[in-house]
Amino acid sequence: MLSGKFAITIHILTLLNKFPNDYLSSEYIAGSMNLNPVLVRKEIANLKAHHIVESKEGKNGGTKLSVDAAKLTLKEIFEMTFETIGLGYAKNQPNPDCPVGKKINQNLDALYKEMNQKVNAQLEKISLEDFSNQF
Secondary structure (H helix, E strand, O other): OOOOHHHHHHHHHHHHHHOOOOOEOHHHHHHHHOOOHHHHHHHHHHHHHOOOEEEEOOOOOEEEEOOOOOOOEHHHHHHHHOOOOOOOOOOOOOOOOOOOOOOHHHHHHHHHHHHHHHHHHHHHOOEHHHHHOOO
16 A cells, blocks of 8 residues: 655655755754654665665764665665555455456456556656756
């Protein structure tokens, strides 16, 4: 299922890209999004695990981008936050005797696979740098 993780992650990375020489605090980043700093730190931890950002602790600590924004695609960022897009399935198992019920999940699987292929193809064309240049 979709959540705001991708939007939060893109916001963080875009902000870091705009201030490449600065370590930005999670409070500063959270203020840009009107979001709780705990949620920002959670996404920063994921970015650190993928070696996309580096952090420094202390009074002048914070986070900064550690990769070239021109070489990081939105597809790669998406894959760090989600494996795929899925819009879900019915909670109950469909009736296998129904002409729709017996094939609904199979057809939804095919639809979701096609959606993911199209989303990935589009996101692969856009770098973080390209996206950041809109601001």
